[in-house]
Amino acid sequence: MSDIAIKADCLSKHYRLGTASRQHNTLRDHLMHRLRGLTRWGGGRPESNPSFWALKDISFEVKRGEVLGIVGHNGAGKSTLLKILSRITQPTTGTADIYGRVSSLLEVGTGFHSELSGRENIYLNAAMLGMRREEVRRKFDEIVAFSGVEQFIDTPVKRYSSGMYVRLAFAVAAHLEPEILIVDEVLAVGDASFQQKCLGKMEEVSRSGRTVLIVSHNMTVIEGLCERAILLEKGRVAKIGNTHEVVEGYADAIRGLAGTEIEARHDREGLGEILLTRIDVMDRDKHPVAAAITGRDVVIRMHYRCAAGKEFKNCRVSISVNGRKGQDLFVLSTDIVDPKPLTLHGEGYVDFILPELPLTGGAYFFQSYIESNGHAQDWIKNVAPFSVLDADYYGTGKLCPPGWEANGVLVRYRWEAGEARSTDVLPVHARAS
Amino acid sequence: MSALTIDQRPSPTLPHVRIQPARGLLDLDLGALWQYRELIYILVWRDVTVRYKQTLLGVAWAMFQPVATMLIFTVVFSVMGKIPSDGFPYPVFLYAGLLPWFYVSQALSRGGTSLVGEAPLISKVYFPRLILPLSSTIAPLVDLVLAFVAFLGLMAWFGIIPTWRILSLPLFGMLAATITLAAGLWISALYVKYRDVGHILPMFIQLWMFVSPILYPVSKVPESWRALYAMNPVVSVVEGFRWALIPGFHVDFMMFLPSLAVVFVVFAGGLIYFRSMERTFADVI
CATH class of the missing domain: 2.70.50.60 (abc- transporter (atp binding component) like domain)
Incomplete structure (x- = not known):
């Protein structure tokens, strides 16, 4: 029992389809609806809203220190699952037992206030993510160094470039020390070098024995970091197990237009x-x-x-x-x-x-x-x-730089570095990193 | 969150949280609120900081606003309207009422919109949702203190020396905060579901001011209406403030009972309503 970090048992989440459109419903509509109901004999039954299960009977276990990937199409229920596990929303039925403190990064920069300075936002954001002030104080310099925005730390973040903003936000998130970290598409942001920094940080986190749940559309990230993965389809677990098999299953599942018409x-x-x-x-x-x-x-x-x-x-x-x-x-x-x-x-x-x-x-x-x-x-x-x-072509855990999506042919090559100054020094062979 | 039970088993030492559908109405889970007390503090700090950032007068606004309002109202209602003030200087009488009212109206409009205003936060991060209306109720207390400092100046101008009664002021301040929170719980939770609340709220606050003895003394309210009038909890707050600040001001403390009962009912109901709605905030907002 003690080596289990998360145990989900038949988690289901039911949504009434009305919910989305109802959010701007007005009190007037509601009252009118009630009145109309009253005029009918017996009050009349309000027409039932169409509903669906965003998640249905999801059961799985995550061992302590395991890095689990969650893949699936948009609308397969990935985000709903993460929201339940991070306690943002409640399941309709089922239970989940969580052993350890949970931090979730469902979006970096949550709660940042544009009028506040970078320094102030670090404290604000950290508190929202559940970090103690004492802890932030201790790690403050580290966070700032990681973000690379030292010069602007006392500038309101509304004057930041979007890149700086994201870097600072991720820096805070990366320095949380929960036993369980829940991450959703964090790596979709920032420039290539920062993405790599983030990837490195995630590896470090997973190596440090913490449990990590990652949702991503980037198969490289999933394959690079996770031993096991779950494929969700229409709210159900379609596949669970070895990452490579699950990723293949995912590719299978996206049946597009190819071969039709x-x-x-x-x-x-x-x-x-x-x-x-x-x-x-x-x-x-x-x-x-x-x-x-x-x-x-x-x-x-x-x-x-x-x-x-x-x-x-x-x-x-x-x-x-x-x-x-x-x-x-x-x-x-x-x-x-x-x-x-x-x-x-x-x-x-x-x-x-x-x-x-x-x-x-x-x-x-x-x-x-x-x-x-x-x-x-x-x-x-x-x-x-x-x-x-996208997947890891060179086996180095790195992606091609952004801007090359659907735009680049990959070739096999290697590189060497040499020194121009002296002729008797042999070229230094590049080491695979 | 009522869905959670923190299991404090001696071993293993990791905290255990069980996520399950919520049951019961009265599970207030104040423990979670205590755990997140730093967040309350930092949200209050944020609200105060952000409010006066990039303003020329900065914190002085908290004094300027009530003082300016007091001057205008004095001209309109006392000089022109000849509204009595139980024999006390009208500016002092008015300001002593405006003091808690500024707080209530400000805290209410901020607390009422606190959930919808922080929608991205609610759909992205877990924390006890109660923290949002709570911190919005606390933050304007800073303004209240500053406006009070300005009031001391006004008293000096009129040569009024406060008595020991001034020590009871925090008590009435707390009453004002409780009333605001009670109403804020209802309004903020209703606002998540019904966006009309955004339009109704300013009107509601304005109406509330006129049914409270801010511009006029309670003595102007017909006797037969007093019992009903006393149901308005703000009456107690305003009367309490005047009693504490203006030497010789007479208050009928029996009038406080109905409003205290109303506050209690609204507060308890608000907590239950908020709790039951809280489960769906992230889905509906």
Whole structure:
């Protein structure tokens, strides 16, 4: 019992759908509703609001010192679960036992007041997050140093840049010392170097034997920090266990547009005797997925259909990937990589097998092209979206710099540093950090 | 939060919290309030600091406002309106009433909006929600003290020397705070659910001022209405302040009983209502 930090037992949370729209409901509406009810015989029953379970029968255990990732789509119930565990809202049924002090960072900078100085906000924010004044005083210098806003510590935070604001906020949060830390998407903020600092701090926290719960859409973070993860789907636990399996399950789960509706496209060019009918994105085991994962093997399957009773010689089937801004990133073409003749007839498919997908996370587009005997048969631009989930390509726990999402091809390389001054010194080999 | 029971087992030493659906109405969980006492302090400090930041007069506003109001009201109601003041100088009589009223109106408008005003906080961080109306009730006490200092100047101007009764002032101050908190609990919790409250509140505060003996003495209220009039708890506060500050001011302490009963009922009801609504604040706000 003593090695358990969190034990959730059948946690469920029920929301009336009215709740969201009701928040600006007025007293007048309420009174009118009551009055109308009275005029009906027996008071009449107010029409029941549609309702749904944001969470249903969630049970799991987190051991002390464990770092657990929680993944799922928007609306799967991740935030609701964190809110229940951090006591912001109550479950409708079920219980959760929590052993140890909990701090939650559901959003950095909560409670910051723009009129107050950085120094004042540190005390304010820390108190809100449950830190004692004595504790803050002790760690004050450390917090300021971590944030890197020393010069502006007595300036009202309304004059801060958004980067400074976030850094200061995270610095406070990072110096909490709860036994259990609950984090939601903290790393979505700040510049690259600060993100890395945060990632380092999180690793440090998890190594120090504290229990951490992380919700993130960033699979790199989840894979890098968590041994175990939970996949939530529609308020239920869809998968729980080893992080890699859960992350794969997540990629599976995001079934997007890929592989649909291509037959209905009219914006095609070419003779049209061979038509592209579908594109499937699949994992290494040829299971269709809605999104590929950076650094993992991916199979792209192009389905085609030929005009009845005809055979097409010297065919070329190709697909290219366009980045966010529409630029061509690379092309996969049957003839370049293997010059053996390709003859198509009837219906079939061509698989392109890409080991270790070298793309940064984001939304890309496919462009397809089929030709026979040098004649264009079917050419579709932006034929289908191609989603890639960011993951750790180089195995270093680091992401590509921001701005490269859906925009970058990753290549394998290494680097060395040398000194120009002397010729007899051998180059220093870069160490993998 | 009524949903929690802190289990203080000797071992293991880690605090254990059980999260479960709330039951019962009267579980006030004052322990949690005590645990978060530093937050109360820091919120009060924040409210006071922020209020006078980037203002030219700074803290002097807390004195300037009631003094200016007193001067204007004196001209309008005493000089022009010929409203009596039981034989005491009208400015002193008026200011002694404005003193607690400024506090009540300010604390009420801040306390009433304290939850909705801190919506992001409520949906992001756990702490006993009671802290918000509570700290909004405490913060304006600072202004009250400053306005009181200005009152001492006014007394000196009129050559009035306070008696021992002035020592009872904190007691009436506490009564004012209790009334404000009682009303603030209801208003803040209702405001989360019904946004009309934002429009009603200023009107409600203004009306309340006119049914309280601030501009006029209680003696102007017809005898037959007195019993009903005494139900207004602010009557007790204002009369108490005048009794404590103005030597020779006569107060019928029997008038205090109905208002004390009203305060008790409103406060207890407010606590229960607040507690029961608290569970849904984060979902509804």
